[in-house]
Amino acid sequence: MSLSPLLPADALAANFAEIKPPLRPQEALVEASRCLYCFDAPCIMACPTGIDVPTFIRKIAQGNPAGAARTILTANILGASCARVCPTEVLCEGACVLEDRDEQPIQIGRLQRYATDHVAAHGINVLPAAPPVRSGFKVAVVGGGPAGLGCAAELAQLGHAVTILEQRAQPGGLNTYGIAFYKLKPQVSLAEVRLVQSLGVELRTGVRVGRDVTVAQLEQDFDAIFLGVGLGASARLRIPGEELPEVLDALDFIAQLHTGPLEQVRVGRRVAVVGCGNTAIDAVAQARRLGAERAFIVYRRTEGDMPAYDFEYEHAKHDGAQFLFNAAPVAVVAEQGRVAGLRLVRTRVVDGRVEPVPGSEWVEPCDQVLRAVGQEKQVALLRGLFPDLVIDDRGVIAHDPLTGQTNVPHIFVGGDCGNGGREVVNAVGEGKKAAHGIHVFLTQDAISPPLQPSRLGAKRGAAGAGLLAPIRAHELEAALEP
Amino acid sequence: MADLSCSLAGIKSPNPFWVASGPPANTAYQAHRAFEAGWGGVVWKTIGAPIVNVASRYSALHHGPQRMIGFNNIELISDRSPEANFREIAEVKRRWPHHAVVASLMVETREQWHEFVRRSIDAGADGIELNYGCPHGMCERGMGSAVGQQPAVAERITTWVKEAATIPVIVKLTPNITDITAAARAARRGGADALSLINTLNSITNVDLDTFVPEPRVGNRSAHGGYCGPAVKPIALHMVQACAADPEVALPISGIGGVATWRDAAEFIALGATNVQVCTAIMHYGFRLAADLTEGLSDYLDAKGLPSLAALRGRAVPSLQKWEHLDLHFRRVAQIDYDRCIGCNLCYIACEDGAHQCIDLRTPEELGVGLGPGRIPHKPLPQVRAADCVGCNLCSLVCPVEDCITMTEVAPGGAPLTWSDYQERLARGEIAPLPPHP
Numbered sequence: 001m002s003l004s005p006l007l008p009a010d011a012l013a014a015n016f017a018e019i020k021p022p023l024r025p026q027e028a029l030v031e032a033s034r035c036l037y038c039f040d041a042p043c044i045m046a047c048p049t050g051i052d053v054p055t056f057i058r059k060i061a062q063g064n065p066a067g068a069a070r071t072i073l074t075a076n077i078l079g080a081s082c083a084r085v086c087p088t089e090v091l092c093e094g095a096c097v098l099e100d101r102d103e104q105p106i107q108i109g110r111l112q113r114y115a116t117d118h119v120a121a122h123g124i125n126v127l128p129a130a131p132p133v134r135s136g137f138k139v140a141v142v143g144g145g146p147a148g149l150g151c152a153a154e155l156a157q158l159g160h161a162v163t164i165l166e167q168r169a170q171p172g173g174l175n176t177y178g179i180a181f182y183k184l185k186p187q188v189s190l191a192e193v194r195l196v197q198s199l200g201v202e203l204r205t206g207v208r209v210g211r212d213v214t215v216a217q218l219e220q221d222f223d224a225i226f227l228g229v230g231l232g233a234s235a236r237l238r239i240p241g242e243e244l245p246e247v248l249d250a251l252d253f254i255a256q257l258h259t260g261p262l263e264q265v266r267v268g269r270r271v272a273v274v275g276c277g278n279t280a281i282d283a284v285a286q287a288r289r290l291g292a293e294r295a296f297i298v299y300r301r302t303e304g305d306m307p308a309y310d311f312e313y314e315h316a317k318h319d320g321a322q323f324l325f326n327a328a329p330v331a332v333v334a335e336q337g338r339v340a341g342l343r344l345v346r347t348r349v350v351d352g353r354v355e356p357v358p359g360s361e362w363v364e365p366c367d368q369v370l371r372a373v374g375q376e377k378q379v380a381l382l383r384g385l386f387p388d389l390v391i392d393d394r395g396v397i398a399h400d401p402l403t404g405q406t407n408v409p410h411i412f413v414g415g416d417c418g419n420g421g422r423e424v425v426n427a428v429g430e431g432k433k434a435a436h437g438i439h440v441f442l443t444q445d446a447i448s449p450p451l452q453p454s455r456l457g458a459k460r461g462a463a464g465a466g467l468l469a470p471i472r473a474h475e476l477e478a479a480l481e482p
Numbered sequence: 483m484a485d486l487s488c489s490l491a492g493i494k495s496p497n498p499f500w501v502a503s504g505p506p507a508n509t510a511y512q513a514h515r516a517f518e519a520g521w522g523g524v525v526w527k528t529i530g531a532p533i534v535n536v537a538s539r540y541s542a543l544h545h546g547p548q549r550m551i552g553f554n555n556i557e558l559i560s561d562r563s564p565e566a567n568f569r570e571i572a573e574v575k576r577r578w579p580h581h582a583v584v585a586s587l588m589v590e591t592r593e594q595w596h597e598f599v600r601r602s603i604d605a606g607a608d609g610i611e612l613n614y615g616c617p618h619g620m621c622e623r624g625m626g627s628a629v630g631q632q633p634a635v636a637e638r639i640t641t642w643v644k645e646a647a648t649i650p651v652i653v654k655l656t657p658n659i660t661d662i663t664a665a666a667r668a669a670r671r672g673g674a675d676a677l678s679l680i681n682t683l684n685s686i687t688n689v690d691l692d693t694f695v696p697e698p699r700v701g702n703r704s705a706h707g708g709y710c711g712p713a714v715k716p717i718a719l720h721m722v723q724a725c726a727a728d729p730e731v732a733l734p735i736s737g738i739g740g741v742a743t744w745r746d747a748a749e750f751i752a753l754g755a756t757n758v759q760v761c762t763a764i765m766h767y768g769f770r771l772a773a774d775l776t777e778g779l780s781d782y783l784d785a786k787g788l789p790s791l792a793a794l795r796g797r798a799v800p801s802l803q804k805w806e807h808l809d810l811h812f813r814r815v816a817q818i819d820y821d822r823c824i825g826c827n828l829c830y831i832a833c834e835d836g837a838h839q840c841i842d843l844r845t846p847e848e849l850g851v852g853l854g855p856g857r858i859p860h861k862p863l864p865q866v867r868a869a870d871c872v873g874c875n876l877c878s879l880v881c882p883v884e885d886c887i888t889m890t891e892v893a894p895g896g897a898p899l900t901w902s903d904y905q906e907r908l909a910r911g912e913i914a915p916l917p918p919h920p
Contacts, residue, residue, distance in 0.1 A: 033546035
């Protein structure tokens with residue numbers, strides 16, 4: 001039996017309503033008023049884009065949501081989508097001092113959404129209208145996802161002429177195609193792209209570097225190139241039966257919800273998702289919300305090892321997803337040319353390595369299998385296009401973490417292709433950092449605007465000797481690594 | 483249970499909590515409800531020649547989500563007939579013989595004062611309060627604060643009242659005056675038996691930035707109002723204490739101004755008030771507050787081992803001295819409890835920009851303290867430089883964590899030395915001038 005949509009449109013609309021509803025004005029006022037307005041606030045430092053969180057929250061508390069949006073969008077052009085998709089629990093909200101006072105942290109993400117929704121709904125433009133291109137430099141941004149958009153917006157505001165080259169039909173990258181539908185609607189992402197365009201950035205979609213334009217042409221036409229090409233498709237499972245039509249890349253499965261009506265998305269009655277990262281969680285929860293009677297995760301390690309965030313795990317369990325830990329797929333079982341089950345083997349960890357337990361195989365019935373075992377690096381593609389670029393042993397483009405500059409001086413990098421796959425907000429922050437790197441490279445300006453201005457003025461030591469250097473997000477991350 | 487009963491110049495009530503003259507004390511219905519809820523007395527809404535009120539009448543100062551920390555009104559005295567008011571006072575007194583019912587009066591001529599005093603006595607009122615404080619509407623007609631602001635006039639009218647009064651007379655003072663004790667002394671000279679203070683302060687609470695007409699709006703106009711509520715308590719405490727400490731006043735005081743909790747009441751009484759009057763808090767939450775006020779005050783007295791209100795009364799009055807009698811060598815410095823500090827650094831920026839630059843920022847690693855949500859690696863925490871701390875209190879005031887920053891007494895800078903001693907000893911050449919602060 002082939003797959004089909006399982007639920008009527010009205011049920012799907014209810015299932016895919018936003019899981020975090022917007023704050024009402026009264027709620028926003030009360031929540032904003034809880035903020036202590038910390039000096040040198042840890043939430044700012046925990047934000048990879050360095051949004052001045054206490055300042056924007058104070059503006060909300062004072063009845064100035066447009067001003068709040070200006071603070072947010074000046075630091076993070078994708079502030080509206082980050083408000084919805086950021087893992088705030090481990091970023092700004094995780095750093096909120098109120099938790100140390102045994103209180104709930106400020107709902108920074110929802111307040112950020114309140115402010116950015118306000119300007120979107122009222123058509124208020126809080127950023128300077130297309131700043132004049134005054135530098136005379138031209139920059140090509142390859143990839144119209146979060147990193148590219150973050151870089152392009154910053155470059156435009158620094159006075160450079162920017163062109164984004166995006167291979168897909170719609171810009172926005174993961175934000176448009178790859179985030180669970182109940183977290184972020186593609187319209188929000190596309191509106192953000194228009195905001196970037198309003199800064200004077202030129203956008204060319206359906207353009208693939210190497211096919212529609214050569215690298216040599218780019219290097220001739222532009223003074224610098226930013227690569228924000230992200231990662232490739234989900235890795236293959238490398239098991240028999242993977243070629244069956246009901247075995248899908250989880251990202252493609254998620255993208256179906258973004259490109260067509262929900263009631264046309266076909267889903268299995270029993271869905272297996274292989275992998276246990278945040279994409280796997282999005283996929284298994286969406287399968288349930290599309291009407292799958294059973295949707296389960298197959299993960300070869302233990303519950304404690306899974307890379308998904310705790311709150312994502314809780315969310316999936318709440319949606320009725322099931323979890324098979326210490327299990328690895330061996331083969332996709334077919335009946336009459338269609339998926340009928342997934343053959344699994346019990347696993348155990350010996351000396352840190354996962355190995356199958358002999359004789360422990362069994363079949364979990366299912367009629368759809370989704371691959372979510374991590375996106376592949378685009379090593380071959382990048383080597384083909386940019387033979388001089390150094391790609392490190394993790395498969396990502398080597399670069400200076402402060403500037404995004406690669407070993408080829410006019411090529412800069414940011415987002416997943418440089419970090420191996422992280423959050424949207426990391427991509428925006430890296431794009432922004434690279435924009436400053438490019439600006440310094442092009443103009444030879446010694447000083448680039450600081451990313452976290454609040455840190456300036458904080459002095460240390462007796463007699464106030466010397467200023468503290470701004471803490472860069474990567475230093476913070478390094479310090480927080482377990 | 484501590485004894486909460488009290489007597490203000492002979493006006494007895496089962497507890498010190500009176501409903502102040504205002505909207506909650508407008509009718510017999512409200513007085514019954516107040517006494518049923520546990521209030522000790524009611525000062526009737528001011529009775530005088532009938533007036534006409536406007537709509538709207540009130541406005542407020544909100545602070546964040548906290549409503550009505552300050553409250554403003556342009557309502558006048560009772561808009562009911564004197565006959566109705568006196569009839570209802572009599573009715574209330576019949577039903578509540580052991581509770582205090584005080585008639586608040588405001589009229590113009592000597593004859594009118596005599597008449598209204600007699601009618602109050604006939605109605606069975608336990609006392610009379612002279613409204614010398616209303617700062618709007620009535621003062622333009624030579625009454626209210628127009629009286630309270632001119633000590634000679636206040637004294638004369640008090641004298642008129644006393645000519646007719648056989649029950650205690652309370653003079654209610656306006657705070658819209660440079661020196662409250664001048665008005666208090668005038669009341670004393672006129673023969674007042676007690677004072678009540680403060681009445682409301684002249685105010686505009688806010689301006690509507692769309693219409694540019696402040697609230698309360700009457701058509702496209704507004705008017706100055708009278709300000710009260712929790713925000714005025716510090717002003718009221720100051721004025722109550724000033725009157726309580728003045729030997730030329732020496733009258734019992736009914737404290738008014740921002741009383742909303744038993745703590746507020748205890749503070750008024752410790753600064754010399756005999757009882758307190760409450761209005762705004764009732765307008766906000768209703769008469770049910772009485773139970774909390776009486777229970778809280780009683781529990782406090784019990785916990786302190788104080789048998790009655792008399793044992794509390796005036797306890798804080800002597801500690802308030804003129805500045806020149808403070809010890810210049812007393813020392814106090816801020817101390818941060820790192821088990822409580824959440825790393826908000828509000829103390830740092832307050833000291834740095836708003837005070838005396840005595841707090842440094844140091845990393846948790848340097849301080850040797852652990853990490854937490856507000857303490858992330860490299861993110862500095864405040865450290866007080868005790869040697870430079872002037873002991874101003876600012877950091878402890880802005881600190882959002884209870885008991886995190888403590889102002890700790892340290893060894894004094896020398897033998898006790900007040901400013902007046904210092905001046906005398908300098909003049910006598912006994913000591914060298916203290917060095918100026920760097």
